[in-house]
Structure formats: C-alpha cells, structure tokens
Amino acid sequence: MKTNSTDWRNTVMPAVFTWLKESASGSLEIDFTATQKYAADILKVQGKGGTRMGGLVGSGTLGENSYLSTEQRLSLLKALAEVAKEFNVPLISGAAAETKEELAVIVKDLATVGVNTVMVMPPKTKETPTDEEMYAYYAQSAAAAKEAGITIMPYNNPDAAGYHALSTDLLKKLAALPEVTALKISTTDVSVIETLVLENKETKILAGVDTVTVHAGLAGACGGITGVGCIFPKASVTMQEYVNNGEWAEANKISQAMNSISYLDAQPLLLEYLKFAFGLHHNDANGGLRTLGKALTQQQIDDVRARYLLAKERLELLDLID
Numbered sequence: 001m002k003t004n005s006t007d008w009r010n011t012v013m014p015a016v017f018t019w020l021k022e023s024a025s026g027s028l029e030i031d032f033t034a035t036q037k038y039a040a041d042i043l044k045v046q047g048k049g050g051t052r053m054g055g056l057v058g059s060g061t062l063g064e065n066s067y068l069s070t071e072q073r074l075s076l077l078k079a080l081a082e083v084a085k086e087f088n089v090p091l092i093s094g095a096a097a098e099t100k101e102e103l104a105v106i107v108k109d110l111a112t113v114g115v116n117t118v119m120v121m122p123p124k125t126k127e128t129p130t131d132e133e134m135y136a137y138y139a140q141s142a143a144a145a146k147e148a149g150i151t152i153m154p155y156n157n158p159d160a161a162g163y164h165a166l167s168t169d170l171l172k173k174l175a176a177l178p179e180v181t182a183l184k185i186s187t188t189d190v191s192v193i194e195t196l197v198l199e200n201k202e203t204k205i206l207a208g209v210d211t212v213t214v215h216a217g218l219a220g221a222c223g224g225i226t227g228v229g230c231i232f233p234k235a236s237v238t239m240q241e242y243v244n245n246g247e248w249a250e251a252n253k254i255s256q257a258m259n260s261i262s263y264l265d266a267q268p269l270l271l272e273y274l275k276f277a278f279g280l281h282h283n284d285a286n287g288g289l290r291t292l293g294k295a296l297t298q299q300q301i302d303d304v305r306a307r308y309l310l311a312k313e314r315l316e317l318l319d320l321i322d
Helices: 032-044 063-067 070-086 100-112 131-148 168-175 191-199 210-219 233-244 248-257 259-266 270-281 285-289 298-317
Strands: 012-014 020-022 028-030 091-095 117-120 151-156 183-185 205-207 223-226
Touching: 012 032, 012 233, 028 070, 032 070, 063 270, 070 091, 070 100, 091 100, 100 117, 100 131, 117 131, 131 151, 131 168, 151 168, 168 183, 168 191, 183 191, 191 205, 191 210, 205 210, 210 223, 210 233, 210 248, 210 259, 223 233, 233 248, 248 259, 248 298, 259 270, 259 298, 270 285, 270 298
Parallel strands: 012 223, 091 117, 117 151, 151 183, 183 205, 205 223
Antiparallel strands: 020 028
C-alpha cells in the first residue's frame, strides 16, 4: 500500500481545525480528544492513487488561532504532535511577531512541543519593513530553528489583512537559507510562484489557497496546504495526485467540483467558514459554530451551507466522498 510521498513537500497537507467544547462554567475550551480524532481521520484517507496527506498543520496564525493563548497553543500542538508521530508526518505550525527577538523565542517554544516546521509570517508592524529588515527577521528565525533542530517556511500572504507582502527578490534570498525547507505562497496571483521557479527550479513552494491548487501546480508549486481538504480529504489528495502526475484535465474536474466551497478559502473569515462546513460534514453543525473568532451571521451560515452541499453533490458524482 502506498502512503505519502517520500518527500512530504510533494503532497497536500490539512490545516486542521481546533475543536472546542463548553466547560462547566460555560466558557469555551479546547476539545483535545475530538481535535486529535478528526486530525487522525483526515490523515487516514487515501486518494484514488493510493497516497495520503504528507503533513499535519495545526494552529496557524489566522482566524480563531490568533485568539489562543500561548499556553493553549502549545498544549494543542503537543496533542497534535502525537497524531503526527502516529502517521509519521511532520507537524507544521505558524508564528508571527513584531520583532525578530520575539519570533526566535516562539520558534524555539514550538520546537519543544513537537513542531517540525514553522510557517513564519512577516513581522506584525504598522510600518512596512525594508527588505533588509525583513531578511534579518527571517534570518534570526532560521538561526533559532537551527538551534532547535527544526526548519522554517517563510509565509507570504499578501492578501491577509495586517501582514506585509514579501517581495519576489526577498523570497529568492530566503529560499537559499539552509533552514528554509519551502516557501508558502498564499495568493491567487500564481505568477509569483512561476517567477520563483523560473529563477530556481529546485525551489520548493507550497500553495496556500484552495482555489488555485491546479493553477499553482502548473506554475511550479510542488504541494499545498489545504483547509477544504479537511472536509473533503479524498478529493483534495486525488487532485494533488493528478497535479503531480501532470494530469491537468482530471485535476481540473475536481477543482471545479469544489469551486463553490474553495471560494471560502480566499475570504477573510476562511477559518470560521470552513470550520462550520466541517461541522456540517460531520453532523455537528453546533460544533462547527463554536469559535474563539467571529460568530457567523445567519446569512453567512446559509451561504456556507449552500456552498458545502453543492460541492458535496458534485464530488459524489466523481466518487470522491470518503
């Protein structure tokens, strides 16, 4: 039986949701058991070609993840590290800070709970840093990662509110750092990926937006990180298999089938939207609405439900519902 690729970067990886439950006092707390179970269930799924997700992404930097305390994040990642170890895949998480010194501390802390690779967002500053300042920020995180025995993944998300874009020239320099295992590019403008790969065909790039998985593959991305794939893992893995094999027409069929729900991955409330869709898929709509982030309006709930049902109907016709 095939499992995941020998190089995890050539696969798609799920950015799993943090499941919550009500405590005795009525406040929300992490449901570690449910979160671990859902993560494991996703990693078990095989695509039509026999491969699986090649990594596990937990507690990123966007959506409700930004509302977790440091203690909550580390406890969550320690629990997810057990799942990653069980399936022999790397655990990936995110980090963002105002200064390079703060970032170095975060990177080392993440390593202590089993994180193997840290997706590093640009500094959270009001003023845009120069490329030189940005490079120093990433270089220090790379040094911290080396000391901790892990790697980093510079994360360019120019469409996310509050984060600075990384220039193409800077991304080229960062890709050359030995502690950089890949670049994560989260934008619908895949020409950035094409430019980087034309400069150096050895550059490993992971696409971060579900709407452009196929287009990013055409541009040269080797794999991706998915939110929609948590809901429809068989479809997501199979689409990446087709992309890796250059079977673009087959990959595009799946992309089109998931179009209605993939759209949500490029929206500001992507985590809240997709978490609710995940809850619908697992007959736990109330759980999907429990969030530390922004509560969805009834109009948003109805829209997500309609998009989920349309994608599910289309994927059933392709025999891609696990």
